[in-house]
Amino acid sequence: MRVLIVEDFAPLRDALIQGLSEAGFAVDAADNGESGLWKARSNEYDVIVLDLMLPQIDGLTVLKTLRAAGCPAHILVLTAKDAPQDRIQGLDTGADDYLVKPFVFGELVARVRALVRRKYETHGTTIKIADLEIDLTRREVRRAGLLVELSGREYALLEYLAANANKVVSRTEIWQHVYDANAALESNVIDVFVGLLRKKIERPGLVRLLHTRRGQGYLLADRGEIYE
């Protein structure tokens, strides 16, 4: 899942980038309101972590502009303003969540995960498709009860496919939600990762879950076919 951080205090921004990346998110960052707004409009972020006191364009204006433009990202306001009227104003302007600085980093990650769950309407913390189980909090994958070891990228890919289970997901969408702006993408990199993921989760004799739709993309679903 892809996250944008808009924060002008560099040390905090760096820590957020590192922490959220390590928590499995594809992370982009902006250090002022203007570039934050530009990035938010040119990419499909799942969650935007937005500071309010920003140079050039302040956070509330960014929030308002994004909501007016129909931005589908869930937005978490992260600010030093802790007065109840500030929280009310933030939420009423269109924020989905509000966290006051200083905060526990684990809580921020949990809230970002919760926003992702809400976005994809996966209310539980696990996704089950046939005998495939994904624990979204512990980032663990089991197939037929056996733990499957996945790399960070593979997990991110599976998580996105699972969040969109039973829907065909295009390569562009995968690109937008699984990789950050710094990832150097070869045209076939997604096919390569899907291939790697398929090798790890599919077993002969079990139900086939990861389907390829030529010219359209990929689909994670139980179609009753047996993988050979």
Next chain:
Amino acid sequence: MKSLRGRLLTGTTLTCAAVFLLLGLALDLLARHELLGAFDDTLRAKAAAIASMVEWHGRRTIFDQNAAAMWEFSAHERPEYFEVWVAAKPFVRSPSLQNSDLAPLPPKSTVAWTTLPDGRRGRLLTMTFLPVVEERPDPDRRNPNAQPPDPPAAALAVAKGSEDLDRTLADLRWAMAGLSAAGLVLLAGVLGVVIHRGTASVGRLSRAIAAVDAANPATRLAVAGLPDELAPVVERLNELLQRLADALERERAFTADVAHELRTPLAGIRATLEVCRTRTRDPAAYETAIDRTMDIILQMQSLVQNMLMLARAEGGDLSHEAALVDPADLLKTAWRALEDHAHARNIHVRWHIDDRLAVRADEELLRIVLRNLLENAVTYAPAGAAIDIAIQHHGPDARLAITNDAPALSPGDLPHLFERFWRKDSSRAQPALHAGLGLSLCRRLIHLMDGQISAELTPPASSEPSRLTLALHLQRVTIPAAATTP
């Protein structure tokens, strides 16, 4: 402290008592004088009546007693007395006297207090008179031309017991004393009520003052309904409350600002360390985390130092000592500390130092001021800009000016630059400005050193952005010739 009510009541009652006493004494004297006058008049009338009964019949004197008018002289109880002398010999006595004299032969007419023969107190009136000539004697045949003898000189004393008078006077005194006492009691009661009513507002005021919340002195005491004497006191109190509320509000705003200013760096430290600890890392990663944390801590330390310095400067317990200081030296030292930071933002400095001059200032305070001004310039000038630093003569002063590009500032912002934690309204699509404490502290310190600090904005020219100049004026000192040679 004594009760105001008690003092008012006691004072007024005692004064009234004294007035009543004096009035009573005057009234008593007057009544006594009047009653005694009337008593004596009666006595005189009685004496005249008795005198009219002494008749001269040519050769002898006759007492022509009118018994009906004389009954009081023979009464058994509280009789009156009289005695008449004719030709210096007792002539007639009232029956009440029996055979004793009422008084020695009186030489003249008087009226005086006396003790009556039966021991009572009374008034004694004496007078001399000539008996009434009732008939002329027949002319003397032997000497028809001789004048008939004149009636002999007579004297008279009348005395009467004064118990009626004394009783009336005593009754009058008692009545006056009783009335005065009753009046005093009534007066004290009425006064008590009046004073209580009058001073009840003091009690109400005291309760209202006691109810003022120290943490929220926004309450105002009601002036309406207070006596004129108390209203100004309450108005002054309300002004004091207003000043307290203002000061408290400033403190609250400052505390909120400080909390806000410290939250973001704290969040930075916390996030850096928490992220670092989520897994085992190689030593270089720990070092990076430590370096980042250290950077944030240095920023916070600078903020806290400025805050403390400002608090001490405002509290008046910042010691400073004027000495000869070379501002060029201080500026260059301050700039060296910032060079790395400036270099990272591609900011360079242009020096404009006319000639060497010295100012009278506290070296340590001036160092802090210059460091803050340069830090501001380096932080808020756009990347790649130039900072101009100038030191010039300016009348009796030295002018130290630091100028940098400030495209986001408008003239209306200038007065706010020196406010604590001022932020330019960032909702307008312009770079947000954030004053922090630096300039506020600079102004305090420069004023402590009897200098001036001002902000000027050069409006943007064709291709140039507007430029902000922060100028210090400090007392210039002519450097002795020896000091100018290196």
